[in-house]
Amino acid sequence: MTARERSREEFQRAQSLFPGGVSSPVRAFRAVDGEPPVIVRGSGPYAWDRDGNRYVDLIGAYGPLVLGQSPPKVVRAVRRWLERGLAFGMPTRLESTLGAMVRDAMPAMEMMRFVSSGTEAAMSALRLARAATGRDLVLKFDGCYHGHADGLLVRAGSGVATLGLPGSAGVPEGYAASTLVARYNDVRAVEGTLERYRGQVAAVIVEPVAANMGVVPPAPGYLEGLRDLTRRHGALLIFDEVITGFRVARGGAQERYGVRPDLVCLGKIVGGGMPVGVYGGRRDLMELVAPLGAVYQAGTLSGSPPAMVAGIATLSELQRAGTYERLEEAGAALEAAWREAMSAAGLPVTVNRVGSLLTPFVRGGPVRDYDDARASDLRTFATLHAACLEEGVLLPPSQFEAQFVSLAHGPRTLDEVRHALRRAAGRAVAALAATGGAP
C-alpha cells in the first residue's frame, strides 16, 4: 500500500467544493475517523485509487454492484445503446422490458412506476398509501432507512446514526410527527401502536431484512406478523426492498420469506449501477397514480434509457442458473473469514448475514434491533476499518452499514480477503493496545 498522497490532495479540493468533500455523507469516512481514497476505476471485485492502490471492494456502491465492478455485459449493452440517445421524454420499449422482468421476479409488483432513486420510490409509495387509505400516519422502524424524504428521516439508521444526528435539521416538526417509530423485530410493539392509533395509520414501511443499522434479519414470524396486523387494521404493508430486491433472492425478501406486501420499493440492483428506483404493487393501488388517478408523481429522467439498459443487462445475468447459490457461498466465505480473523485476534464478533449481505458487529450476543447494533464497539470497528484499508480491503465506513459481496468475488479473491482480514485484525489489536484501548 503506497501513501495516499494524490487521494489526499484531490479530497482536499473536493472539500472546498462539497460539504465534507462528498456527494453523499457516509462517503466522507467520518464515522471511522478516516479519509476516503479517491477512486479512479473498478473491475470485478476490485477498485483502484488515485495513487494506484488496489482494494478488494466490499462496498459494492452500497448495494447495486451484485455483478461486481464494470461487468462486461452491462458495460457493453450501455455503450451500444448510447449511440441511440440519452433521453427522449417519451415511452421506450426498454421500460416495458425491464418492468416485465421485475414483475416476473416479484408477482406482488402487478403494476409499477420507474423513478430515479430509492428515496423517490419510498416517498412516492407513502404518498400513494396515504391517498389510498385516506389516513395520515406512517409507521417505520427504529434504525430502518427509506431514503431522505422529510417525513422518513426519523431514527433512520446508518448515515443518520453514523453522524449522531437525532434525525435531521430542517424537517418540520409536524411532518416528523406523522411518522411513528417502533422497535424492529418486535410484533407486539407494532400491535400496540396500531391499537393506539386505530384507523389512523396508512402504512407500515419496513426493510424486510434491515440493512441500514447493519444487517439484521427478520426474526421468525416477524414479517408474517406484520402482514397479519396491517391487514387487520386496514393499513398497507410496504416492503422497502431497495437493498434486498434481487439481492437476498431474485424475488427479494418477499420471495425468501414468503410474505406478500401491498407495495414494494426497489432501487440499487434494478438499475445495474445507474440511477433507478421503482415503486409498485397491487394494481388497484397503482391505478390511483397519475395520469390514471389523483396521486401526482413525475420525473424528467424517469425510465432513463441507458439506466433501463443497465438494469435489463444486470437482471438478465442474475437469471442464470446457480446465481443465488454462488452469492450464498461467497457470503458464507466472507462470514467465515470474519469469524476466523476476529477469533484469532481475540476480538468479539456477531456476524449477521443473509446471503451476500452481512455485517460483523464488534460485540458478543445477538443483534436483533437497533439498540443491540448500537451496543457495538465503534472505536474498535473504526480501528479495524483503517487496518483493512491498509491491507487492501475496502469496507463500508460504518458499523451500521452492510458489507456486500458480488458474483465477481470468487474463491481466490475471498481467500485473499481471509488473509487480509486476519492481518488487519492483528494490526487493529496492536493499534488499540498502543493507544491504551485494548479490548
Ligand SMILES: *Cc1c(COP(=O)(O)O)cnc(C)c1O
Ligand atoms: C439505499 C436505500 C434507500 C435510498 O435509496 P437512494 O437511491 O439512495 O435514494 C432506501 N431504502 C433502502 C432500504 C435503502 O437501502
